[in-house]
Amino acid sequence: MNEYSFTLNNDVNIDEIATSGQCFRWKKVNSNLYIAPIGSYLLEVRKQVKNKSVVTIYSDMTDKKAKDFLLNYFNLNLDYQKIIDSIIFDPYVKVAVDKAYGLRVLNQDPLETIFSFMLSQNNTVLNVSRCIERICEKNEQIVLDKRLSYFPFPNIETLAKLTIKDYEEMKCGYRARYLNRIAETILKKKMNLERIKKLSSDKLRTKLMEFDGIGEKVADCIMLYSMRKSELVPMDTWVQKASIELYGLRKNCTNKEIREFYIQRFGKYAGWAHLFIFNHARKYSKQSKNIKDCFVNTK
């Protein structure tokens, strides 16, 4: 077992990432330590002084491969400041970025992301996390030492062996049959999720939506958070409400209209703008009557 670490700058904010609703397995151990099974490995992020933190990966990889894995997962090869600069002309996005600087779109495993967002329909983030954990517990536990053990997300063979009844027992509710069927189909057709990433967003969306249980919104989340489609804007209830309030879109406008408004306005990283708006609205609008109030710069 190898242990590889490096320092992260303030453009990786693990508090915000862990609670942003794009990933479901990061756990807060204490105010300075977050931990998550990612892929087959275990990751830790320890906060240091001055907005810096150290990420550690426990794996059997060489240092170079481990580094590449982390760069890839956190999207560290992207120019964070440049992306932020391209979207904070918008006053509402600017407020959201100021509150959550270091929040970033991750590049996650497609299979785990498909399962996560299938579970997310008509569900809470907390509940999705619990279902994912139960599914992972069907996998073999990896024990690093007395302090560190974890269940990696299962591979497709393991997922396909689980029956509808198994998924129901894991409290996946009516989504159980979707999960069972998609696992069986991916395995049977030998679908290579890494390869289909290269398709255009429109073709990929069509392909994903052929699966029962994946609609437009879930497809867009899968593509944004695990397939490098940074321009996509998933049409969730928060963004629908926020868009009407913030940008004065018609009350009965279609999702397509909202999505095109975002792409027109924010361009290649519209999905990032969306994540900041979603994150901010979800976290702060419970304490105010309307969404717009929490986007007004209160400094």
Next chain:
DNA sequence: ACCCAGGAACGCA
């Protein structure tokens, strides 16, 4: 008891 949660399938107009 009721309502909602990062929706989607289904039936019907």
Next chain:
DNA sequence: TGCGTTCATGGG
């Protein structure tokens, strides 16, 4: 196309 209903489960 568009709109209303229904779908498990958990929490407020």
